[in-house]
Amino acid sequence: MKTTSLLELQASVQDKSAFTDLTDYQLIGHTFLTLLEQSQPTRIIAPNDHRYIFFQYGEQYGHKITRPLNSDLFIESSTAFETAFEQFATFLDDLRRLGETAVEKPPIQKYLESNAVNKVVYTIQQSIGCIGDSFLNPNQSRKRIGQLFENLVKLLIQSVGFSCESRTINVPIPEYPDYSMSYQLDLVFSRQSVVIASESQFIHPDEIIGSVKTTSKDRIDKIFLDKYLLNKLLGRDVPVIAIFLHDVQRAKRANSIFGINSTFKTNHFLGYTMALTRMNGVYYVDPRPEMITNPRLNQEIQDFQQFLAYDLWRF
Numbered sequence: 001m002k003t004t005s006l007l008e009l010q011a012s013v014q015d016k017s018a019f020t021d022l023t024d025y026q027l028i029g030h031t032f033l034t035l036l037e038q039s040q041p042t043r044i045i046a047p048n049d050h051r052y053i054f055f056q057y058g059e060q061y062g063h064k065i066t067r068p069l070n071s072d073l074f075i076e077s078s079t080a081f082e083t084a085f086e087q088f089a090t091f092l093d094d095l096r097r098l099g100e101t102a103v104e105k106p107p108i109q110k111y112l113e114s115n116a117v118n119k120v121v122y123t124i125q126q127s128i129g130c131i132g133d134s135f136l137n138p139n140q141s142r143k144r145i146g147q148l149f150e151n152l153v154k155l156l157i158q159s160v161g162f163s164c165e166s167r168t169i170n171v172p173i174p175e176y177p178d179y180s181m182s183y184q185l186d187l188v189f190s191r192q193s194v195v196i197a198s199e200s201q202f203i204h205p206d207e208i209i210g211s212v213k214t215t216s217k218d219r220i221d222k223i224f225l226d227k228y229l230l231n232k233l234l235g236r237d238v239p240v241i242a243i244f245l246h247d248v249q250r251a252k253r254a255n256s257i258f259g260i261n262s263t264f265k266t267n268h269f270l271g272y273t274m275a276l277t278r279m280n281g282v283y284y285v286d287p288r289p290e291m292i293t294n295p296r297l298n299q300e301i302q303d304f305q306q307f308l309a310y311d312l313w314r315f
Helices: 006-014 022-039 078-104 106-113 116-133 142-159 220-234 266-275 289-293 295-300 304-309
Strands: 042-045 052-056 163-173 176-190 208-213 240-244 248-253 256-262 281-284 301-303
Touching: 006 022, 006 116, 006 142, 022 078, 022 116, 022 142, 078 106, 078 116, 078 142, 078 304, 106 116, 106 304, 116 142, 116 304, 142 163, 142 176, 142 208, 163 220, 176 220, 208 220, 220 240, 220 266, 240 304, 266 295, 281 304, 289 295, 295 301, 301 304
Parallel strands: 208 240, 240 281, 281 301
Antiparallel strands: 042 052, 163 176, 176 208, 248 256
């Protein structure tokens, strides 16, 4: 059987007409994992956090190194991934059919105990990220990787029966009728399709805004400020959530270039939460350990599985 090359996977990631369905994400994940199994690039363990690994490509790809991958979440076996995705698809069907009552079913509770949702989503997105890391110029793919994560979250929300789309709005500035502020909203979702009336001021009261980023690095300030300004400009509390993939990057540690470093700004996050505005939800596919152990952060941040299985239905 012919092996798919990294060059072919690069072309797939850049194809703007692709990724219209969750099966496209399944295919890219499975194909990349199959390539890893067949080409066997060098596997490197981060010395300062053994959960994280890297793959180093061969000479043809300039010995490029992938982003750090959490081995507790990243499914390395293509066969295991296929099984996990099939179970994930069944779970999504159950959510669509049963709604918030799905999590009351013992089989689904057992499924969620395995952290399976985060594992599948993480493996898919990080497979795309690793393909992007193989480009000779990483700027060729950086924006596209973020777009594909945003699109993946949109498709997941739609798959369980919600209306979900991106939207650009121009919000008038009070007392300055000739001026407005433009906002590009990653996602706007609601349980039912809604009709935007003039009194809704561009965002219906039943709609939630979702900001979706692969990392909060250099973006956390803007997300809080956007929610604060929208509340002020629209004259009401506009529900806004943030969804992140992870907050970790490769960094030099001692004599190794394969260390990992957190990009999450704890003090900034808590400062904005207390002094500016509180987000209606913050979710990570790969949360940092302090988000779980720090009681202040734990009140504000949950994992993505919590969002999809529980909180999505409560907004």
